[in-house]
Amino acid sequence: xxxxxxxxxxxxxxxxxxxxxxxxxxxxxxxxxxxxxxxxxxxxxxxxxxxxxxxxxxxxxxxxxxxxxxxxxxxxxxxxxxxxxxxxxxxxxxxxxxxxxxxxxxxxxxxxxxxxxxxxxxxxxxxxxxxxxxxxxxxxxxxxxxxxxxxxxxxxxxxxxxxxxxxxxxxxxxxxxxxxxxxxxxxxxxxxxxxxxxxxxxxxxxxxxxxxxxxxxxxxxxxxxxxxxxxxxxxxxxxxxxxxxxxxxxxxxxxxxxxxxxxxxxxxxxxxxxxxxxxxxxxxxxxxxxxxxxxxxxxxxxxxxxxxxxxxxxxxxxxxxxxxxxxxxxxxxxxxxxxxxxxxxxxxxxxxxxxxxxxxxxxxxxxxxxxxxxxxxxxxxxxxxxxxxxxxxxxxxx
Amino acid sequence: xxxxxxxxxxxxxxxxxxxxxxxxxxxxxxxxxxxxxxxxxxxxxxxxxxxxxxxxxxxxxxxxxxxxxxxxxxxxxxxxxxxxxxxxxxxxxxxxxxxxxxxxxxxxxxxxxxxxxxxxxxxxxxxxxxxxxxxxxxxxxxxxxxxxxxxxxxxxxxxxxxxxxxxxxxxxxxxxxxxxxxxxxxxxxxxxxxxxxxxxxxxxxxxxxxxxxxxxxxxxxxxxxxxxxxxxxxxxxxxxxxxxxxxxxxxxxxxxxxxxxxxxxxxxxxxxxxxxxxxxxxxxxxxxxxxxxxxxxxxxxx
Numbered sequence: 001x002x003x004x005x006x007x008x009x010x011x012x013x014x015x016x017x018x019x020x021x022x023x024x025x026x027x028x029x030x031x032x033x034x035x036x037x038x039x040x041x042x043x044x045x046x047x048x049x050x051x052x053x054x055x056x057x058x059x060x061x062x063x064x065x066x067x068x069x070x071x072x073x074x075x076x077x078x079x080x081x082x083x084x085x086x087x088x089x090x091x092x093x094x095x096x097x098x099x100x101x102x103x104x105x106x107x108x109x110x111x112x113x114x115x116x117x118x119x120x121x122x123x124x125x126x127x128x129x130x131x132x133x134x135x136x137x138x139x140x141x142x143x144x145x146x147x148x149x150x151x152x153x154x155x156x157x158x159x160x161x162x163x164x165x166x167x168x169x170x171x172x173x174x175x176x177x178x179x180x181x182x183x184x185x186x187x188x189x190x191x192x193x194x195x196x197x198x199x200x201x202x203x204x205x206x207x208x209x210x211x212x213x214x215x216x217x218x219x220x221x222x223x224x225x226x227x228x229x230x231x232x233x234x235x236x237x238x239x240x241x242x243x244x245x246x247x248x249x250x251x252x253x254x255x256x257x258x259x260x261x262x263x264x265x266x267x268x269x270x271x272x273x274x275x276x277x278x279x280x281x282x283x284x285x286x287x288x289x290x291x292x293x294x295x296x297x298x299x300x301x302x303x304x305x306x307x308x309x310x311x312x313x314x315x316x317x318x319x320x321x322x323x324x325x326x327x328x329x330x331x332x333x334x335x336x337x338x339x340x341x342x343x344x345x346x347x348x349x350x351x352x353x354x355x356x357x358x359x360x361x362x363x364x365x366x367x368x369x370x371x372x373x374x375x376x377x378x379x380x381x382x383x384x385x386x387x388x389x390x391x392x393x394x395x396x397x398x
Numbered sequence: 399x400x401x402x403x404x405x406x407x408x409x410x411x412x413x414x415x416x417x418x419x420x421x422x423x424x425x426x427x428x429x430x431x432x433x434x435x436x437x438x439x440x441x442x443x444x445x446x447x448x449x450x451x452x453x454x455x456x457x458x459x460x461x462x463x464x465x466x467x468x469x470x471x472x473x474x475x476x477x478x479x480x481x482x483x484x485x486x487x488x489x490x491x492x493x494x495x496x497x498x499x500x501x502x503x504x505x506x507x508x509x510x511x512x513x514x515x516x517x518x519x520x521x522x523x524x525x526x527x528x529x530x531x532x533x534x535x536x537x538x539x540x541x542x543x544x545x546x547x548x549x550x551x552x553x554x555x556x557x558x559x560x561x562x563x564x565x566x567x568x569x570x571x572x573x574x575x576x577x578x579x580x581x582x583x584x585x586x587x588x589x590x591x592x593x594x595x596x597x598x599x600x601x602x603x604x605x606x607x608x609x610x611x612x613x614x615x616x617x618x619x620x621x622x623x624x625x626x627x628x629x630x631x632x633x634x635x636x637x638x639x640x641x642x643x644x645x646x647x648x649x650x651x652x653x654x655x656x657x658x659x660x661x662x663x664x665x666x667x668x669x670x671x672x673x674x675x676x677x678x679x680x681x682x683x684x685x686x687x688x689x690x691x692x693x694x695x696x697x698x699x700x
Contacts, residue, residue, distance in 0.1 A: 106501055108617050108657075111508045111588050143505045184500040186587075213474070213656065214500040235650025261653065274585055274654035275559025278614060278642035279685070285644055286683075294653060298561070327565035328547055330524065330539035331421065363564075364539045383568050386686040 001210045001233040004047045006089050007225045008208045011183070012190075015175050018202045022091035028069045034090040035068035041093035044071040049233065050081030058085070061093060082236070094202060099192035100161075101125055101136075102173050104180040112140040115177060117155040121192030135159050147181065149174045168201050169193065183221065184214030241316060245295070248308040255301030255332065257309040257340075265290025267357070267398060268313035268322035270306075270341060272297030276327035276387070283391035284323070289398070292319045300332045306340020307347065314348040314355065323394035325360040328383055334361045334369030342376050353377030357397040360390035400528030400579045401554070401599040401606075402491060402517075407532055408465045409491075410458055411436045412480045413472035414446050418495070421536075422471060423447050428541035429533045434462045437480075455487040467491035469525065469535060477521065478503040485514045493535050494520035494590065497656070501588045508590050518590025522655065524560030524582040529567075537582060538564050551576015552607035553692060554600040554634070556593050558585050558619075558655065559641075562612045565685060566639070570610070573689035578606040585614075585655025592619045594626035600634060608692045608699075609636040613670065615645045616658045620670040624677035635695030636679040637688050643667045 003011070006024045013019050023034040024047070035042045046058035053059050058078045062068040068090060076085050099121035107114040118136040120128045128136050139155040141147070152173035156166055172193055180188040190206040215222065215229075222229075232238050238246070241262045249258025256272075267289050271277045277296045284291050293313055297306065313322060324341050326332070338359065345352040359373050362383035373380045381390060413419050414436025423446050427433060435458035436451045438444075444451040452458050458465065468484040470477060470492060477496045484492050485507075492511070499521050511518045519526060525535015529548040537560065538544030547568040553575050557563040560582040567577055581596060583589050593611060600606045613620055620638075627636065645653060646666040652659045660666055671681050680691050 106505070106588060108588050108619070109592070109622055111505055113502075113505070142509060143502060144509050181502060184502050186501070211500050211502075212652075213498045214502075217475075217500070234652065235648070259653075261651070273559070273561040274658075275557070275562035275612060275614065275641055276565065278645070278654050278658070279562065279565075279639075282641060282643045283684075296654065327559075327561045328568045330536055330543070330561065330564055331418075362568075364543050383565075384572070386569070386684065387565065388684040388686065 001212050001215065002049045003208045003210070003225070003227070004049065004086060005045065005205060005207055006047055006087070007227065008206045009203065010225055011179060011208060011221070012203055012206060015179050017172055017175050018200070020092045020094050020202050020204070022089055024087050025072065025090050026087050028072050031072035031088060031090055032065045032069040035062065035065040038090070038092045042068045043091045043093045044068055044075055045089040045091065046075040046078060046080065046085040047087050047089055048080045048083045048085060050083050053080050056080045094194060094204070095197040096194045096204070097197050098195040100169065100195070101128070101191045102176060102193055103187065103189040103191070104177055104185070105187050107140060110140055113143065113180065115139045115141060115151060115155045115173070117159060117173065119159050119161055125191065141177070143181070147177060152177065164199070165195060172201060172203070179208070183218055184211045185209060186211050241293070241312070245309070245312055248312060249305065251308065252302055252305065255297070255299035255305065257297050257301040257305040259296040260312070261294040263291045263293055264318065265292045266318055266320045267394060268292045268316065268319040269295060270297065270310060270313065270322055270324045271295060272326040272332070273329070274298065279327070280325050280387055280391055283388045284395060286388070287392045287395040289391065289395035292316055297326060297337060298332060300336065301340070303336055303340040303343060306337050307344040310341045310344025311348050314345065314350060320398060321355050321357045323357045323391070325358065325387065325390050325394070327387065329361060329363035332363070334363055334366040335372060337361055338369040338372045342372065342378070357394040358390050360385060360387065400531050401603050402526050402579065403467070403528055403532045403534050405430065405531050406432065407467060407534070408432045408434050409467035409469060409534055410434060410455065410465045411449070412455070412468055412470045412484065414438055414449065414451055415441055415444070416471055419471040420446055422469060422495070423449055425536065425540050425544070426533055429544055431532055431534065434458065434465055455483050455489070459487050464488045467493065467534060469493045469495060471495045474498045478507055481507040481518065482510060485510050485516055490516045492516065492518045493523065493525040494518060495523065495525065495535060497522035497586070499586070501586065504586060504588045508588065511590065519581060520584040520590060522586045523584035524563065526579065526581050528579045529577055535582065536560065537580065547571060548580065549576040551578065552605065552696070553577050554603070554606040554609045555580035555611070556596050556609065557582055557612035558614050558657070559612055562641070566610055566612060566688060569685050570689055575689050575692060578603060585657055587617060587657040593623040594619070597623070597626055597630070597632065601632060606634065608696050609634050610688050610692060611636065611638045613638050613640050614654060614658045615642045615660050615667050616665050618664060621664065621673050624673045624679065627677045627679065633699070635692070635699050637682055637691045637695060638674055638679050639682045639685055639688060640667045640671055
């Protein structure tokens with residue numbers, strides 16, 4: 001779950017990291033007023049979640065309040081990775097002497113957080129890693145020993161930074177590590193940390209990602225930063241269809257019949273579980289099928305949940321038929337899913353035997369499930385028909 | 399033989415009175431597990447299908463001796479504490495079933511486990527099964543269903559998906575290929591034990607003749623496995639199945655498990671397939687191709 005730059009900076013500011021003067025604005029008049037209040041040269045930055053703002057022209061410079069206002073109007077409609085500005089950040093333009101890069105993330109192989117530091121900030125760090133590896137340090141640190149400034153010192157000094165610069169950088173980097181652990185972040189990055197001409201250091205640009213699983217533990221922070229509970233902050237905002245899927249999945253706590261993602265095909269998919277859904281979605285596409293959605297069933301959802309999911313998918317414009325498929329299930333009851341799906345078809349005014357192309361959920365309680373399907377004339381199969389083959393049968397019926 | 403568990407392995411269930419844990423207890427007992435106790439604070443003196451419930455791991459260890467393993471099935475906010483409790487009481491094999499644990503806490507569990515010389519499987523997994531020996535976790539569901547899908551034999555299975563472990567085992571069984579041990583390693587971005595970390599155990603197990611893996615987008619686990627295979631000149635042929643190929647074009651979107659997201663190029667299925675094939679791992683397009691590929695590779699190897 002990604003934070004906008006202004007949210008990341010608000011978080012940094014709370015933790016005593018040095019930042020330039022700036023204001024978030026939502027109108028031309030506000031942009032002009034902010035520039036007046038700051039006085040002097042200004043940076044006008046579009047607030048988007050995607051990278052590549054500078055290249056897209058969504059970061060602009062201005063010398064006067066009138067110019068800042070004009071630049072506000074200029075950056076507002078610019079698309080960055082298909083996304084336009086949520087709001088605009090107006091900041092003082094600082095006289096920069098040198099730029100540094102610092103980032104904290106997880107290393108899934110070492111299973112530890114890793115601190116990346118470079119004295120070649122402001123540019124793409126992948127490029128630094130490739131062309132100037134000696135200018136990038138990677139320092140892993142413990143999650144059970146008390147966090148200490150030593151780690152920051154080692155990371156910074158190992159690319160050759162010493163003297164006053166080292167001692168001024170240590171507290172900034174140390175605080176970034178603290179913020180990373182305290183708020184269950186998956187990424188905390190400042191690029192660049194700038195040394196200004198007067199020798200002081202400030203955070204010029206930064207961003208953080210919070211782990212979705214940890215949102216519940218940080219409700220207070222998220223509310224204070226103005227991040228809504230319904231904001232998923234994925235690569236694209238959720239559609240109405242997806243939000244409705246999440247709402248229906250939350251009606252009771254038994255199992256999952258949700259995680260709906262919208263696509264624009266004609267075959268509705270009621271599939272599961274986590275790995276099974278990925279496998280089946282691929283299989284449908286491999287057969288030339290056009291999925292209307294992705295979803296996941298698992299953990300033995302109630303009849304009501306399976307019914308609601310079925311109705312949601314059948315009600316999606318363009319959906320002609322549905323396929324109900326899972327891997328061999330361990331703890332999801334086949335008969336309960338069968339009952340839910342058939343109930344959903346009937347409540348949507350559809351004939352289950354016509355609208356369900358195939359039902360392939362083998363496993364616990366399958367005999368009971370198959371009896372129900374037989375009664376309604378739905379084509380079903382057991383584990384002797386592979387997931388791939390079942391997907392093929394579904395696609396062939398369209 | 400098998401890896402990690404045998405008929406004689408003793409274990410406990412932390413959170414034993416929870417709805418899912420009660421089912422796990424039944425299913426594992428029916429499959430022959432030696433569950434010597436369960437923990438739910440405040441419930442000492444009760445029992446779950448005859449398994450005595452205690453307030454702490456320490457009480458179980460005092461009453462019955464230190465168990466070999468523990469299944470942790472407690473809500474996410476209590477999981478780290480439960481795992482620490484198991485580790486500090488000398489338990490060396492911990493299966494963490496719980497999902498939705500922030501990775502910072504998973505990292506802490508793994509770090510302490512490393513210090514204590516213990517191994518964590520999971521989180522967000524269905525555990526371990528060695529067919530006809532024992533099972534420790536939810537793999538395969540009720541014992542009757544488990545026996546239908548899993549049979550004893552030469553194939554070791556490692557999977558990032560619990561459900562797909564059963565699908566693969568069931569496919570192998572139908573083709574007459576049994577399994578030595580199947581490990582559901584968990585679907586999170588950080589897991590206690592990766593493919594590469596399991597390989598030395600399978601290498602050392604004379605019963606295991608080949609490996610099947612289920613894999614997904616996200617993370618570096620497949621790259622790590624490819625490196626391990628190259629560096630160790632492994633005797634075991636490996637066949638991998640890669641799901642979620644459609645995700646290569648959907649950067650930043652999370653599907654399936656928590657660890658399943660394409661952020662950089664290395665997370666894509668195409669890059670993972672390339673790395674694995676370069677290390678001599680066969681990559682199947684469909685699940686049903688796995689048995690034939692394994693047979694072919696085992697014949698070549700022998």
